[in-house]
Amino acid sequence: MAQPDVLNAVTDEKIVSVVKNDDQKSLKTSDGGIILIPQPSSDPLDPLNWPLSKKATIVGTLFLAMFVGFSAPFCGQLNIQQQAALYHKTPVQITYFNSAASAGLATGGYLWWPLSHKFGRSSVIFWTLFGQLAAQIWAPLMTGHDQYAPYLVSRYFSAFCGVTVSVLGPRYLVDMFFLHQRGRAFTILHLALNFGASAGPTFAGFVAANAYWPVEYWWSVALTAFTIVVVFLFLEETSYNRGEDATNRTKPNRWIRDRLDTFFPGNKVVPPTTWGHTAKIAITPFKIAVAPVLLIIAGFDAIGFGFYVALNALTPVWLQLPVKAGGIYGFTVTQNAAFTFVHWIGFAVGLIYGHFFSDRIPMWLVARNKGVWKPEYRLHALWPTNFVLTPIGLGLVGVAMQYRLHWIVMAIAQFFVTVGSLVSIPMTVNYICECFRTHTVEATLVLNSMRLFLGLSINFYIYPWIAAVGVGWVYGMMAFFSVFAFMFLITLMIWGHKIREITPFRTADSEEGQHVLTKGEDHGF
Numbered sequence: 388m389a390q391p392d393v394l395n396a397v398t399d400e401k402i403v404s405v406v407k408n409d410d411q412k413s414l415k416t417s418d419g420g421i422i423l424i425p426q427p428s429s430d431p432l433d434p435l436n437w438p439l440s441k442k443a444t445i446v447g448t449l450f451l452a453m454f455v456g457f458s459a460p461f462c463g464q465l466n467i468q469q470q471a472a473l474y475h476k477t478p479v480q481i482t483y484f485n486s487a488a489s490a491g492l493a494t495g496g497y498l499w500w501p502l503s504h505k506f507g508r509s510s511v512i513f514w515t516l517f518g519q520l521a522a523q524i525w526a527p528l529m530t531g532h533d534q535y536a537p538y539l540v541s542r543y544f545s546a547f548c549g550v551t552v553s554v555l556g557p558r559y560l561v562d563m564f565f566l567h568q569r570g571r572a573f574t575i576l577h578l579a580l581n582f583g584a585s586a587g588p589t590f591a592g593f594v595a596a597n598a599y600w601p602v603e604y605w606w607s608v609a610l611t612a613f614t615i616v617v618v619f620l621f622l623e624e625t626s627y628n629r630g631e632d633a634t635n636r637t638k639p640n641r642w643i644r645d646r647l648d649t650f651f652p653g654n655k656v657v658p659p660t661t662w663g664h665t666a667k668i669a670i671t672p673f674k675i676a677v678a679p680v681l682l683i684i685a686g687f688d689a690i691g692f693g694f695y696v697a698l699n700a701l702t703p704v705w706l707q708l709p710v711k712a713g714g715i716y717g718f719t720v721t722q723n724a725a726f727t728f729v730h731w732i733g734f735a736v737g738l739i740y741g742h743f744f745s746d747r748i749p750m751w752l753v754a755r756n757k758g759v760w761k762p763e764y765r766l767h768a769l770w771p772t773n774f775v776l777t778p779i780g781l782g783l784v785g786v787a788m789q790y791r792l793h794w795i796v797m798a799i800a801q802f803f804v805t806v807g808s809l810v811s812i813p814m815t816v817n818y819i820c821e822c823f824r825t826h827t828v829e830a831t832l833v834l835n836s837m838r839l840f841l842g843l844s845i846n847f848y849i850y851p852w853i854a855a856v857g858v859g860w861v862y863g864m865m866a867f868f869s870v871f872a873f874m875f876l877i878t879l880m881i882w883g884h885k886i887r888e889i890t891p892f893r894t895a896d897s898e899e900g901q902h903v904l905t906k907g908e909d910h911g912f
Contacts, residue, residue: 453579456549458587460488465592474535489843491546496554501669518548527601562625570745573813585730592724685837690872693841733805758904763883777807781866789859
Protein backbone atom coordinates (compact mmCIF):
# COMPACT_ATOMS: atom_id res chain seq x y z
CA MET A 388 0.00 0.00 0.00
CA ALA A 389 1.27 3.49 -0.80
CA GLN A 390 2.48 5.66 2.02
CA PRO A 391 0.10 8.39 3.26
CA ASP A 392 2.23 11.24 1.88
CA VAL A 393 2.13 9.62 -1.54
CA LEU A 394 -1.63 9.21 -1.27
CA ASN A 395 -1.89 12.94 -0.73
CA ALA A 396 0.32 13.66 -3.72
CA VAL A 397 -1.67 11.56 -6.17
CA THR A 398 -5.23 12.84 -6.19
CA ASP A 399 -7.73 10.36 -4.74
CA GLU A 400 -5.44 7.40 -5.38
CA LYS A 401 -6.82 3.95 -4.61
CA ILE A 402 -5.94 0.31 -5.22
CA VAL A 403 -7.90 -1.90 -7.61
CA SER A 404 -7.33 -5.37 -9.00
CA VAL A 405 -7.02 -5.78 -12.75
CA VAL A 406 -6.73 -9.18 -14.42
CA LYS A 407 -4.30 -9.10 -17.31
CA ASN A 408 -2.84 -12.19 -18.99
CA ASP A 409 -4.24 -14.29 -16.11
CA ASP A 410 -2.04 -12.47 -13.60
CA GLN A 411 -3.61 -10.65 -10.67
CA LYS A 412 -2.06 -7.22 -10.25
CA SER A 413 -2.75 -4.49 -7.73
CA LEU A 414 -2.60 -1.20 -9.55
CA LYS A 415 -2.99 2.36 -8.34
CA THR A 416 -5.76 4.31 -10.02
CA SER A 417 -7.31 7.73 -9.89
CA ASP A 418 -10.68 8.18 -8.25
CA GLY A 419 -12.32 7.98 -11.69
CA GLY A 420 -10.99 4.50 -12.34
CA ILE A 421 -8.13 5.56 -14.60
CA ILE A 422 -5.12 3.32 -14.03
CA LEU A 423 -1.99 5.37 -13.36
CA ILE A 424 0.62 4.82 -16.08
CA PRO A 425 3.42 4.64 -15.24
CA GLN A 426 2.76 3.27 -11.78
CA PRO A 427 4.28 5.62 -9.16
CA SER A 428 6.68 4.32 -6.55
CA SER A 429 6.16 4.72 -2.79
CA ASP A 430 8.87 7.39 -2.63
CA PRO A 431 7.59 10.95 -2.11
CA LEU A 432 10.65 12.16 -4.08
CA ASP A 433 9.33 10.38 -7.18
CA PRO A 434 8.28 13.22 -9.57
CA LEU A 435 5.00 11.40 -10.23
CA ASN A 436 4.19 11.86 -6.53
CA TRP A 437 5.04 15.55 -6.36
CA PRO A 438 2.14 17.84 -5.44
CA LEU A 439 0.41 19.55 -8.34
CA SER A 440 1.64 22.96 -7.16
CA LYS A 441 5.25 21.86 -7.57
CA LYS A 442 4.59 20.35 -11.00
CA ALA A 443 2.78 23.52 -12.09
CA THR A 444 5.70 25.68 -10.94
CA ILE A 445 8.15 23.65 -13.01
CA VAL A 446 5.86 23.67 -16.07
CA GLY A 447 5.43 27.43 -15.67
CA THR A 448 9.19 27.90 -15.52
CA LEU A 449 9.67 25.77 -18.63
CA PHE A 450 6.87 27.72 -20.33
CA LEU A 451 8.64 31.02 -19.67
CA ALA A 452 12.00 29.67 -20.86
CA MET A 453 10.45 28.26 -24.05
CA PHE A 454 8.54 31.50 -24.65
CA VAL A 455 11.80 33.44 -24.46
CA GLY A 456 13.56 30.84 -26.60
CA PHE A 457 11.09 31.28 -29.46
CA SER A 458 10.21 34.97 -29.11
CA ALA A 459 13.77 36.31 -29.04
CA PRO A 460 14.97 35.04 -32.47
CA PHE A 461 11.93 36.53 -34.25
CA CYS A 462 11.82 39.98 -32.64
CA GLY A 463 12.64 41.77 -35.90
CA GLN A 464 9.93 40.13 -37.98
CA LEU A 465 7.77 43.24 -38.50
CA ASN A 466 10.16 46.19 -38.83
CA ILE A 467 11.54 45.04 -42.18
CA GLN A 468 11.40 48.30 -44.15
CA GLN A 469 13.98 50.11 -41.99
CA GLN A 470 16.34 47.15 -42.13
CA ALA A 471 15.90 46.84 -45.89
CA ALA A 472 16.94 50.48 -46.27
CA LEU A 473 19.90 50.07 -43.89
CA TYR A 474 21.33 46.92 -45.45
CA HIS A 475 20.32 47.77 -49.05
CA LYS A 476 18.27 44.59 -49.34
CA THR A 477 14.73 43.82 -50.48
CA PRO A 478 12.06 43.16 -47.81
CA VAL A 479 12.04 39.48 -48.78
CA GLN A 480 15.82 39.29 -48.29
CA ILE A 481 15.38 40.77 -44.81
CA THR A 482 12.97 37.93 -44.01
CA TYR A 483 15.86 35.52 -44.57
CA PHE A 484 16.62 36.04 -40.88
CA ASN A 485 13.57 33.84 -40.26
CA SER A 486 15.36 31.09 -42.15
CA ALA A 487 18.54 31.73 -40.15
CA ALA A 488 16.54 31.43 -36.93
CA SER A 489 14.81 28.28 -38.17
CA ALA A 490 18.22 26.79 -38.95
CA GLY A 491 19.28 27.49 -35.38
CA LEU A 492 16.14 25.84 -34.04
CA ALA A 493 16.76 22.81 -36.26
CA THR A 494 20.40 22.27 -35.24
CA GLY A 495 20.83 23.44 -31.64
CA GLY A 496 19.35 20.37 -30.01
CA TYR A 497 22.00 18.07 -31.47
CA LEU A 498 24.54 19.73 -29.17
CA TRP A 499 22.37 20.40 -26.13
CA TRP A 500 20.94 16.87 -25.85
CA PRO A 501 24.27 15.03 -25.30
CA LEU A 502 25.46 17.82 -22.99
CA SER A 503 22.28 17.43 -20.93
CA HIS A 504 23.11 13.74 -20.54
CA LYS A 505 26.43 14.70 -18.96
CA PHE A 506 25.48 17.84 -17.00
CA GLY A 507 21.71 17.54 -16.50
CA ARG A 508 18.78 19.03 -18.41
CA SER A 509 18.22 21.92 -16.00
CA SER A 510 21.86 22.98 -16.15
CA VAL A 511 21.85 23.08 -19.95
CA ILE A 512 18.62 25.11 -20.03
CA PHE A 513 20.12 27.56 -17.53
CA TRP A 514 23.39 28.15 -19.38
CA THR A 515 21.92 28.32 -22.88
CA LEU A 516 19.81 31.24 -21.69
CA PHE A 517 23.07 33.14 -21.22
CA GLY A 518 23.97 32.32 -24.82
CA GLN A 519 20.63 33.65 -26.01
CA LEU A 520 21.08 36.77 -23.89
CA ALA A 521 24.39 37.46 -25.66
CA ALA A 522 22.79 36.94 -29.08
CA GLN A 523 19.96 39.35 -28.22
CA ILE A 524 22.49 42.03 -27.26
CA TRP A 525 24.46 41.32 -30.45
CA ALA A 526 21.56 41.88 -32.90
CA PRO A 527 20.66 45.53 -32.16
CA LEU A 528 24.33 46.49 -32.34
CA MET A 529 24.43 45.50 -36.03
CA THR A 530 23.56 48.96 -37.38
CA GLY A 531 26.24 49.27 -40.06
CA HIS A 532 25.41 49.07 -43.76
CA ASP A 533 27.75 46.08 -44.12
CA GLN A 534 26.49 44.13 -41.10
CA TYR A 535 23.62 42.24 -42.73
CA ALA A 536 25.45 38.90 -42.52
CA PRO A 537 26.45 39.31 -38.84
CA TYR A 538 22.84 40.24 -38.08
CA LEU A 539 21.63 36.99 -39.64
CA VAL A 540 24.27 35.06 -37.68
CA SER A 541 23.01 36.61 -34.44
CA ARG A 542 19.52 35.30 -35.26
CA TYR A 543 20.93 31.84 -35.88
CA PHE A 544 22.70 31.71 -32.51
CA SER A 545 19.72 33.16 -30.66
CA ALA A 546 17.61 30.28 -31.96
CA PHE A 547 20.45 27.76 -31.55
CA CYS A 548 20.43 28.51 -27.81
CA GLY A 549 16.69 29.14 -27.58
CA VAL A 550 15.58 25.72 -28.82
CA THR A 551 16.76 23.95 -25.65
CA VAL A 552 13.44 23.72 -23.80
CA SER A 553 11.53 22.47 -26.84
CA VAL A 554 14.01 19.56 -27.01
CA LEU A 555 14.49 18.82 -23.30
CA GLY A 556 11.13 20.03 -21.93
CA PRO A 557 8.96 17.08 -23.02
CA ARG A 558 11.05 14.77 -20.86
CA TYR A 559 10.09 16.80 -17.77
CA LEU A 560 6.43 16.28 -18.64
CA VAL A 561 6.83 12.54 -19.15
CA ASP A 562 8.66 12.32 -15.82
CA MET A 563 6.01 14.25 -13.85
CA PHE A 564 2.65 13.37 -15.41
CA PHE A 565 0.68 10.20 -15.92
CA LEU A 566 -0.37 9.07 -19.38
CA HIS A 567 -3.93 10.38 -19.02
CA GLN A 568 -2.62 13.85 -18.04
CA ARG A 569 0.07 14.34 -20.66
CA GLY A 570 -2.10 15.73 -23.45
CA ARG A 571 -3.01 18.79 -21.40
CA ALA A 572 0.53 19.20 -20.10
CA PHE A 573 2.00 19.08 -23.61
CA THR A 574 -0.61 21.54 -24.89
CA ILE A 575 0.19 24.06 -22.17
CA LEU A 576 3.96 23.83 -22.59
CA HIS A 577 3.90 24.00 -26.38
CA LEU A 578 1.64 27.04 -26.31
CA ALA A 579 4.88 28.83 -25.42
CA LEU A 580 6.42 27.77 -28.73
CA ASN A 581 3.76 29.29 -31.00
CA PHE A 582 2.91 32.13 -28.63
CA GLY A 583 6.56 33.12 -28.35
CA ALA A 584 7.12 33.12 -32.11
CA SER A 585 4.07 35.38 -32.49
CA ALA A 586 4.29 37.56 -29.38
CA GLY A 587 7.94 38.44 -30.00
CA PRO A 588 7.13 40.32 -33.22
CA THR A 589 3.99 41.80 -31.65
CA PHE A 590 5.81 43.33 -28.69
CA ALA A 591 8.72 44.44 -30.86
CA GLY A 592 6.38 46.02 -33.40
CA PHE A 593 4.71 48.20 -30.78
CA VAL A 594 8.01 49.08 -29.09
CA ALA A 595 9.69 50.19 -32.31
CA ALA A 596 6.66 51.53 -34.17
CA ASN A 597 7.85 55.13 -33.90
CA ALA A 598 11.54 54.49 -33.29
CA TYR A 599 14.58 53.04 -35.01
CA TRP A 600 14.53 49.24 -35.28
CA PRO A 601 17.30 48.29 -32.74
CA VAL A 602 14.98 49.40 -29.92
CA GLU A 603 12.75 46.38 -30.59
CA TYR A 604 15.37 44.00 -29.18
CA TRP A 605 16.01 45.48 -25.75
CA TRP A 606 12.77 44.30 -24.14
CA SER A 607 13.76 40.73 -24.99
CA VAL A 608 17.17 41.28 -23.38
CA ALA A 609 15.46 42.23 -20.12
CA LEU A 610 13.01 39.31 -20.33
CA THR A 611 15.81 36.82 -21.00
CA ALA A 612 17.76 38.08 -17.99
CA PHE A 613 14.63 37.79 -15.84
CA THR A 614 14.07 34.23 -17.08
CA ILE A 615 17.59 33.24 -16.03
CA VAL A 616 16.69 34.25 -12.47
CA VAL A 617 13.37 32.36 -12.56
CA VAL A 618 15.04 29.20 -13.87
CA PHE A 619 17.67 29.36 -11.14
CA LEU A 620 15.00 29.74 -8.46
CA PHE A 621 12.42 27.17 -9.54
CA LEU A 622 13.58 24.62 -12.12
CA GLU A 623 14.38 21.14 -10.79
CA GLU A 624 15.77 17.96 -12.28
CA THR A 625 13.06 15.31 -12.71
CA SER A 626 15.14 12.23 -13.52
CA TYR A 627 14.09 9.26 -11.41
CA ASN A 628 14.78 5.52 -11.68
CA ARG A 629 11.91 3.32 -10.46
CA GLY A 630 13.84 0.06 -10.75
CA GLU A 631 13.86 -2.26 -7.73
CA ASP A 632 17.52 -1.73 -6.80
CA ALA A 633 17.85 1.79 -8.20
CA THR A 634 19.70 4.49 -6.28
CA ASN A 635 18.34 8.00 -6.72
CA ARG A 636 19.75 11.32 -5.68
CA THR A 637 18.93 12.61 -2.22
CA LYS A 638 18.35 16.35 -2.24
CA PRO A 639 20.56 18.36 0.14
CA ASN A 640 18.86 20.08 3.05
CA ARG A 641 20.18 23.51 2.13
CA TRP A 642 18.32 25.19 -0.75
CA ILE A 643 21.37 27.01 -2.11
CA ARG A 644 23.34 23.75 -2.12
CA ASP A 645 20.59 22.15 -4.20
CA ARG A 646 20.67 25.07 -6.65
CA LEU A 647 24.44 24.87 -7.05
CA ASP A 648 24.30 21.10 -7.54
CA THR A 649 21.57 21.48 -10.16
CA PHE A 650 23.09 24.19 -12.33
CA PHE A 651 26.84 24.00 -11.92
CA PRO A 652 29.13 21.24 -13.21
CA GLY A 653 29.91 18.35 -10.93
CA ASN A 654 27.50 15.55 -11.93
CA LYS A 655 25.47 15.95 -8.74
CA VAL A 656 22.03 15.47 -10.36
CA VAL A 657 22.84 12.94 -13.10
CA PRO A 658 24.94 9.76 -13.01
CA PRO A 659 28.61 10.41 -13.89
CA THR A 660 29.50 9.59 -17.48
CA THR A 661 32.56 9.87 -19.71
CA TRP A 662 32.91 12.10 -22.75
CA GLY A 663 33.24 8.96 -24.85
CA HIS A 664 29.85 7.71 -23.68
CA THR A 665 28.42 11.18 -24.24
CA ALA A 666 29.62 11.00 -27.85
CA LYS A 667 27.82 7.67 -28.26
CA ILE A 668 24.66 9.22 -26.84
CA ALA A 669 24.91 11.95 -29.48
CA ILE A 670 24.54 9.31 -32.21
CA THR A 671 21.20 7.99 -30.92
CA PRO A 672 19.02 10.68 -32.60
CA PHE A 673 20.40 9.68 -35.98
CA LYS A 674 19.34 6.07 -35.34
CA ILE A 675 15.85 7.20 -34.41
CA ALA A 676 15.70 9.45 -37.49
CA VAL A 677 15.27 6.41 -39.75
CA ALA A 678 12.30 5.01 -37.80
CA PRO A 679 9.29 4.88 -40.17
CA VAL A 680 6.84 6.11 -37.53
CA LEU A 681 8.96 9.20 -36.88
CA LEU A 682 9.44 9.92 -40.59
CA ILE A 683 5.68 9.75 -41.15
CA ILE A 684 4.90 12.12 -38.26
CA ALA A 685 7.74 14.42 -39.34
CA GLY A 686 6.29 14.52 -42.86
CA PHE A 687 2.97 15.69 -41.48
CA ASP A 688 4.61 18.24 -39.18
CA ALA A 689 7.00 19.54 -41.85
CA ILE A 690 4.10 20.38 -44.15
CA GLY A 691 1.63 21.61 -41.54
CA PHE A 692 4.02 23.60 -39.36
CA GLY A 693 6.22 24.59 -42.32
CA PHE A 694 3.36 26.42 -43.97
CA TYR A 695 2.51 28.10 -40.67
CA VAL A 696 6.11 29.34 -40.36
CA ALA A 697 6.04 30.52 -43.97
CA LEU A 698 2.76 32.32 -43.36
CA ASN A 699 4.18 34.13 -40.33
CA ALA A 700 7.41 35.04 -42.12
CA LEU A 701 5.79 36.39 -45.28
CA THR A 702 2.59 37.98 -43.95
CA PRO A 703 4.43 41.18 -42.89
CA VAL A 704 5.65 41.53 -46.49
CA TRP A 705 2.12 41.21 -47.87
CA LEU A 706 0.56 43.45 -45.22
CA GLN A 707 3.16 46.23 -45.32
CA LEU A 708 3.69 46.42 -49.09
CA PRO A 709 2.54 49.96 -50.02
CA VAL A 710 -0.61 50.19 -52.11
CA LYS A 711 1.17 52.40 -54.64
CA ALA A 712 3.72 49.62 -55.09
CA GLY A 713 1.00 47.07 -55.86
CA GLY A 714 0.24 46.05 -52.29
CA ILE A 715 -3.23 45.25 -50.99
CA TYR A 716 -3.28 46.60 -47.45
CA GLY A 717 -0.38 49.04 -46.95
CA PHE A 718 -0.23 48.45 -43.19
CA THR A 719 2.10 50.40 -40.94
CA VAL A 720 4.31 48.55 -38.46
CA THR A 721 1.83 49.39 -35.68
CA GLN A 722 -1.11 48.10 -37.70
CA ASN A 723 0.82 44.94 -38.51
CA ALA A 724 1.61 44.46 -34.81
CA ALA A 725 -2.08 44.86 -33.96
CA PHE A 726 -2.95 42.33 -36.68
CA THR A 727 -0.84 39.69 -34.93
CA PHE A 728 -3.36 39.63 -32.08
CA VAL A 729 -5.29 37.34 -34.40
CA HIS A 730 -2.66 34.73 -33.54
CA TRP A 731 -3.22 35.34 -29.84
CA ILE A 732 -6.93 34.60 -30.26
CA GLY A 733 -6.01 31.46 -32.17
CA PHE A 734 -3.69 30.39 -29.37
CA ALA A 735 -6.44 30.89 -26.79
CA VAL A 736 -8.92 28.80 -28.79
CA GLY A 737 -6.29 26.13 -29.48
CA LEU A 738 -5.38 25.99 -25.80
CA ILE A 739 -9.02 25.55 -24.80
CA TYR A 740 -9.47 22.82 -27.40
CA GLY A 741 -6.31 21.05 -26.30
CA HIS A 742 -7.26 21.27 -22.63
CA PHE A 743 -10.67 19.68 -23.12
CA PHE A 744 -9.99 17.22 -25.94
CA SER A 745 -6.29 16.26 -26.14
CA ASP A 746 -6.78 13.68 -23.37
CA ARG A 747 -10.55 13.23 -23.50
CA ILE A 748 -10.74 11.96 -27.11
CA PRO A 749 -7.96 9.36 -26.62
CA MET A 750 -9.54 8.21 -23.35
CA TRP A 751 -12.94 7.93 -25.05
CA LEU A 752 -11.34 5.64 -27.64
CA VAL A 753 -9.68 3.67 -24.85
CA ALA A 754 -13.08 3.15 -23.23
CA ARG A 755 -14.35 1.72 -26.53
CA ASN A 756 -11.32 -0.60 -26.67
CA LYS A 757 -11.97 -2.35 -23.33
CA GLY A 758 -9.66 0.03 -21.49
CA VAL A 759 -6.54 -0.85 -23.51
CA TRP A 760 -4.21 1.94 -24.66
CA LYS A 761 -2.81 2.58 -28.15
CA PRO A 762 -0.54 5.60 -28.84
CA GLU A 763 -2.38 6.32 -32.10
CA TYR A 764 -5.45 7.37 -30.13
CA ARG A 765 -3.65 10.68 -29.57
CA LEU A 766 -3.86 11.55 -33.27
CA HIS A 767 -7.65 11.44 -33.55
CA ALA A 768 -7.97 14.79 -31.77
CA LEU A 769 -6.44 16.44 -34.86
CA TRP A 770 -9.34 15.74 -37.24
CA PRO A 771 -11.24 19.04 -36.76
CA THR A 772 -8.20 21.29 -36.48
CA ASN A 773 -5.82 19.93 -39.10
CA PHE A 774 -8.06 18.13 -41.57
CA VAL A 775 -10.63 20.95 -41.60
CA LEU A 776 -9.41 24.29 -40.21
CA THR A 777 -5.83 24.39 -41.52
CA PRO A 778 -6.65 23.70 -45.20
CA ILE A 779 -9.57 26.14 -45.09
CA GLY A 780 -7.31 28.79 -43.55
CA LEU A 781 -4.58 28.41 -46.17
CA GLY A 782 -7.17 28.46 -48.93
CA LEU A 783 -8.67 31.68 -47.55
CA VAL A 784 -5.23 33.32 -47.55
CA GLY A 785 -4.94 32.51 -51.24
CA VAL A 786 -8.42 33.84 -51.98
CA ALA A 787 -7.77 37.04 -50.02
CA MET A 788 -4.50 37.65 -51.86
CA GLN A 789 -5.81 36.71 -55.30
CA TYR A 790 -8.98 38.79 -55.15
CA ARG A 791 -7.61 41.57 -52.90
CA LEU A 792 -10.26 41.02 -50.23
CA HIS A 793 -10.66 42.89 -46.94
CA TRP A 794 -8.03 42.25 -44.28
CA ILE A 795 -10.71 40.60 -42.11
CA VAL A 796 -10.65 37.63 -44.51
CA MET A 797 -6.89 37.39 -44.07
CA ALA A 798 -7.35 37.58 -40.29
CA ILE A 799 -9.89 34.74 -40.25
CA ALA A 800 -7.56 32.66 -42.40
CA GLN A 801 -4.63 33.27 -40.08
CA PHE A 802 -6.81 32.36 -37.10
CA PHE A 803 -7.70 28.97 -38.60
CA VAL A 804 -4.09 28.13 -39.45
CA THR A 805 -2.91 29.24 -36.00
CA VAL A 806 -5.39 26.98 -34.22
CA GLY A 807 -4.26 24.04 -36.33
CA SER A 808 -0.60 24.70 -35.63
CA LEU A 809 -1.04 25.13 -31.88
CA VAL A 810 -3.05 21.93 -31.54
CA SER A 811 -0.94 19.74 -33.82
CA ILE A 812 2.53 20.35 -32.36
CA PRO A 813 1.92 19.19 -28.75
CA MET A 814 -0.14 16.21 -29.90
CA THR A 815 2.41 14.95 -32.42
CA VAL A 816 5.28 15.52 -29.97
CA ASN A 817 3.31 13.70 -27.27
CA TYR A 818 2.62 10.83 -29.66
CA ILE A 819 6.29 10.46 -30.59
CA CYS A 820 7.33 10.64 -26.93
CA GLU A 821 4.94 7.78 -26.19
CA CYS A 822 6.28 5.76 -29.13
CA PHE A 823 9.86 6.15 -27.83
CA ARG A 824 9.38 6.10 -24.06
CA THR A 825 13.03 5.28 -23.35
CA HIS A 826 14.35 7.79 -25.91
CA THR A 827 11.98 10.71 -25.40
CA VAL A 828 14.49 13.53 -25.84
CA GLU A 829 16.19 12.01 -28.88
CA ALA A 830 12.86 11.47 -30.65
CA THR A 831 11.70 15.00 -29.82
CA LEU A 832 14.98 16.42 -31.10
CA VAL A 833 14.68 14.71 -34.47
CA LEU A 834 11.01 15.64 -34.87
CA ASN A 835 11.72 19.30 -34.04
CA SER A 836 14.47 19.44 -36.66
CA MET A 837 12.50 17.76 -39.43
CA ARG A 838 9.46 19.93 -38.70
CA LEU A 839 11.44 23.04 -39.64
CA PHE A 840 12.83 21.90 -42.99
CA LEU A 841 10.05 23.40 -45.11
CA GLY A 842 9.73 26.60 -43.10
CA LEU A 843 13.51 27.00 -43.24
CA SER A 844 13.67 26.95 -47.02
CA ILE A 845 10.41 28.40 -48.29
CA ASN A 846 11.55 32.03 -48.18
CA PHE A 847 14.12 31.25 -50.86
CA TYR A 848 11.68 29.93 -53.46
CA ILE A 849 8.35 31.54 -52.63
CA TYR A 850 8.72 34.24 -55.31
CA PRO A 851 9.55 31.81 -58.16
CA TRP A 852 6.57 29.76 -56.97
CA ILE A 853 4.32 32.83 -57.09
CA ALA A 854 5.67 33.73 -60.52
CA ALA A 855 4.83 30.25 -61.78
CA VAL A 856 1.24 29.84 -60.53
CA GLY A 857 0.17 33.14 -58.94
CA VAL A 858 -0.09 34.03 -55.26
CA GLY A 859 -3.62 32.66 -54.93
CA TRP A 860 -2.68 29.21 -56.12
CA VAL A 861 0.49 29.16 -54.02
CA TYR A 862 -1.65 29.18 -50.88
CA GLY A 863 -4.30 27.05 -52.56
CA MET A 864 -1.67 24.40 -53.23
CA MET A 865 -0.56 24.67 -49.61
CA ALA A 866 -4.14 23.88 -48.59
CA PHE A 867 -4.19 20.74 -50.74
CA PHE A 868 -0.75 19.72 -49.48
CA SER A 869 -2.09 20.02 -45.91
CA VAL A 870 -4.93 17.62 -46.71
CA PHE A 871 -2.40 15.26 -48.28
CA ALA A 872 -0.21 15.49 -45.16
CA PHE A 873 -3.13 14.43 -42.99
CA MET A 874 -3.16 11.15 -44.90
CA PHE A 875 0.11 10.39 -43.08
CA LEU A 876 -1.80 10.49 -39.79
CA ILE A 877 -4.59 8.33 -41.17
CA THR A 878 -1.92 5.81 -42.16
CA LEU A 879 -0.74 5.69 -38.54
CA MET A 880 -4.29 5.52 -37.19
CA ILE A 881 -4.85 2.37 -39.25
CA TRP A 882 -1.44 0.67 -39.33
CA GLY A 883 0.42 2.42 -36.49
CA HIS A 884 1.18 -0.75 -34.55
CA LYS A 885 2.71 -2.53 -37.54
CA ILE A 886 4.71 0.55 -38.52
CA ARG A 887 6.14 0.91 -35.02
CA GLU A 888 7.10 -2.77 -35.00
CA ILE A 889 9.56 -2.26 -37.88
CA THR A 890 11.51 0.45 -36.07
CA PRO A 891 15.25 -0.33 -36.47
CA PHE A 892 17.92 -0.37 -33.74
CA ARG A 893 15.27 -1.40 -31.17
CA THR A 894 14.73 2.23 -30.20
CA ALA A 895 10.91 2.11 -30.04
CA ASP A 896 9.24 1.39 -26.70
CA SER A 897 5.61 2.40 -26.23
CA GLU A 898 2.91 1.90 -23.61
CA GLU A 899 0.62 0.12 -26.05
CA GLY A 900 -1.47 -2.69 -24.58
CA GLN A 901 -1.49 -1.37 -21.03
CA HIS A 902 -4.86 -1.07 -19.33
CA VAL A 903 -5.72 2.57 -18.71
CA LEU A 904 -9.32 2.07 -17.59
CA THR A 905 -10.72 -0.58 -15.30
CA LYS A 906 -13.23 -2.71 -17.15
CA GLY A 907 -16.95 -2.46 -16.63
CA GLU A 908 -17.02 1.12 -15.33
CA ASP A 909 -18.67 4.20 -16.79
CA HIS A 910 -15.86 6.73 -16.99
CA GLY A 911 -17.79 9.57 -18.59
CA PHE A 912 -15.75 9.59 -21.79
